[in-house]
Amino acid sequence: MYMPNNPFELVPNAEAVANHTKQLHKDPPAPSTFSGRYTFILWGDKFEEETASIFAAELRxxxxCVKVIGITGSALKGRYGLSLTPDLTLSQALPLAPEAACVIVPCSMAKLRQLQDDPRVGQFIAGAAANQAQLVIHHDS
Incomplete structure (x- = not known):
């Protein structure tokens, strides 16, 4: 099973996402690894829709159990105009953070820096990290 050693692993580009997805096909995570836990995908305006949709579809x-978390509302458009409707708002997801097995943040480094302005994002990631959740960040290389 592929699991990064570093909980802050960076997924540099679409090719890396595709390779990660192929690895999931060959060796899917053991059910006990994710049993009763969530994989959360944070979703905001101009995030990388390719990364978000591939991870959501393949992991499901x-x-x-994958939940797309809307940081700033509903039906947000990605970098190339694709709209994704979140399953939960960030406020709804905050109490679930300790149940996270993985948090995926499909955005550029500039967008990631903007997330630091929202204290709820920090609270969510800290809650997930307290349970040793993996953090996967997509960024432009």
């Missing part, structure tokens, strides 16, 4: 396909 192998039976992992």
């Amino acid at each position: 396909r192998v039976g992992i």
Whole structure:
């Protein structure tokens, strides 16, 4: 099973996402790893829709509970105009953070810096990290 050693692993580009997805096909995570836990995908305006949609679809396909978390409202458009409707708002997801197995943040480094302005994002990531959740960040190389 592929799991990064570093909880702050960076996924540099679409090719890395595709390779990660292929690895999931070959060796899906053991159910006990994610049993009763969530994989959260943070979703905001101009985030990387390719990364978000691939992770959401592929992880759900192998039976992992994935929730897309809207940082700033509903039906937000990605970098190339694709709209994704979040399953939960960030405020709704905050109490679930300790149940996270993984948090995926599909955005550029500039967008990631903007997230630091929202204290709820820090609270959410800290809550997930307290339970040793993996943090996967997509960024432009």
